[in-house]
Each structure stands twice: as C-alpha cells, then as structure tokens.
Amino acid sequence: MIIRASPRPELRIQEPTWLSSGLTAQALPSEVEVLESIYLDELQVSRGNGRSAPWEICITLHPATAEDQDSQYVCFTLVLSVPPQYPNEVPKISIRNPRGLSDEQIQKISQTLGQVAGAGLGTAVLYELIEKGKEILTDNNIPHGQCVICLYGFQEREAFTKTQCYHYFHSHCLARYAQHMEEEIHVQQEEREQHLAPPAKQGVGVQCPVCRETLIYDLSALRAAPPPQHPVEPYRPDAKALQTREELQIIYQRQQQKGGIIDPEAERNRYFITLQAVRGSSGPGIAGSSPVLP
Ligand SMILES: [Zn+2]
Ligand SMILES: [Zn+2]
Numbered sequence: 001m002i003i004r005a006s007p008r009p010e011l012r013i014q015e016p017t018w019l020s021s022g023l024t025a026q027a028l029p030s031e032v033e034v035l036e037s038i039y040l041d042e043l044q045v046s047r048g049n050g051r052s053a054p055w056e057i058c059i060t061l062h063p064a065t066a067e068d069q070d071s072q073y074v075c076f077t078l079v080l081s082v083p084p085q086y087p088n089e090v091p092k093i094s095i096r097n098p099r100g101l102s103d104e105q106i107q108k109i110s111q112t113l114g115q116v117a118g119a120g121l122g123t124a125v126l127y128e129l130i131e132k133g134k135e136i137l138t139d140n141n142i143p144h145g146q147c148v149i150c151l152y153g154f155q156e157r158e159a160f161t162k163t164q165c166y167h168y169f170h171s172h173c174l175a176r177y178a179q180h181m182e183e184e185i186h187v188q189q190e191e192r193e194q195h196l197a198p199p200a201k202q203g204v205g206v207q208c209p210v211c212r213e214t215l216i217y218d219l220s221a222l223r224a225a226p227p228p229q230h231p232v233e234p235y236r237p238d239a240k241a242l243q244t245r246e247e248l249q250i251i252y253q254r255q256q257q258k259g260g261i262i263d264p265e266a267e268r269n270r271y272f273i274t275l276q277a278v279r280g281s282s283g284p285g286i287a288g289s290s291p292v293l294p
Helices: 008-021 024-042 103-119 126-139 171-194 219-223 239-257 264-270 275-282
Strands: 043-046 055-061 075-082 092-099 160-162 168-170
Touching: 024 043, 024 055, 024 126, 055 126, 075 103, 075 126, 092 103, 103 126, 160 171, 168 171, 171 219
Parallel strands: none
Antiparallel strands: 043 055, 055 075, 075 092, 160 168
C-alpha cells in the first residue's frame, strides 16, 4: 500500500514546539507519533528501553508512482537507529534489502541521507530523511544492471518488463526470448510424442532466464514494445590506452628477442609429420605408426 505523505509544512509547524519545550527526551516520542500518523502500518518502531536505548525506526521505501506498484522498479528498507541523545545526536542510517539499485547508488543514498541528518542536527529530522529517501528512489526509478538477454543496460523511456521474480528485461527482448522458448517447448513435446515418452511435468512453461521461475506474460503486449536503442559506439582507445599499448609492444618485442614468445603457428609446424616423409623413411604400410621427429 502506498500512502502519500502529508506535505512537509504541517510537520514543520510542530518542530519549534518540541524544541522550545526543551525536553529532548520527549521530542522523539512526539515525532514518532506524528510519523506513525503519516505512514501508518508502513512504519515499524521498536522503542528502546524508555529513552535510554536507541529506538529503531524501520520503513520500506518505494518511488512515488501513485498507486501503480508495477512501475516501481527500485526500493529499499530504511532503518534509522535513533540514539537517546537525539536530536542532539544524528540517527544512524542503514539501508537494507535494496532492490534494483547498484552498489554505487546505495552508497550515494547513504551519503545523501547522512548529509540531511547532519544538516538537521538539533531538530526533528526523521520525516525529512524518509521523504528524501523516497525522493531519491523516485528520481532513480530505473532498474540498475543489464537486460541479460541483450546485455545492454536500460535507458530512459525504454520499454522494459519487471517479472514476478523482480528481474528486468527489455520487453522486446523478453518477447523474443519467450517466443523462442515456446517454440522450443513445442518441439520437445512433439519429440516426446514421437518417442512415446511420458509428457513433461505439468505447468512447466517459459522460465525466467535468470532464476528459472515460471514466467507469466502477455506475449502480444511484449511484442508490441519497441526494440531497445543500443548505443552504437565504435571503440576508440583513449590516450592512456594508446600509451599502455605502446608499453606492451616494447615488452613484447623484448620477450620475442629473448625467445620468450611462443608462436603457435611455428610450434605446430615444428613436429609436423607428413605422410611422404614417413613413407620415405619407414616404407609403406606403417606410415604414421611411429612418430618421426626432425
Ligand atoms: Zn534487452
Ligand atoms: Zn527471475
């Protein structure tokens, strides 16, 4: 379930009240109460012993895509460990169960949230952290990695499909794969029938190329998708690559001069035995039975 958070100003108005009260120990329970009223069941809070131990606040974040869960391609669980000295000490931020995010992206999110926490030191910052996390996901709602069928990454505005097993493919690639596999399954079935073999196990359809879970798909919808735009960039070595190439060439020549390079073509001919040569030395009939070295 996705619940749109209330606009930020509402919370902002309450901040000075908590702080002016000067009761740091009470700031967190009030803040958490507000968060619970916003995020409802999405928010899990484990309250540390009174306020003497850290409180752990846990929420799984998705990109803001209204109610459309099918177009959410990335997510993570934000865990905020709030120390007893909060808000005069920053909460510890961890990211758990990330989906569709690269290691660099996860590190960047962690960094950004750390900055938000640092900038908000001394104030109620939990709401801001949660919303910032959502905002980053909304901006990065493209699955990281490659389509394992064509081995190209996903570009913006490209049609791709998220499977039930949370794997991503270009819709076009998946259509081609599914169609090919359907044909393959059909051929196998026919072969089985010809050989009077027992039919395949029931319910084995086209499987995910990554995890082999049976795929549920609409082939005609997938086939309607445009093919992905693969960047056609011929390889051009940069200055560094050219320099490395020159250095390696010098090493190669030095090794060649010292006899350290094996020429596979020359090696092959070195012990090459022709039938004529054998016939000439050993006579007919036993040609090739005993190797003759030059
Ligand atoms: Zn692809
Ligand atoms: Zn899969």
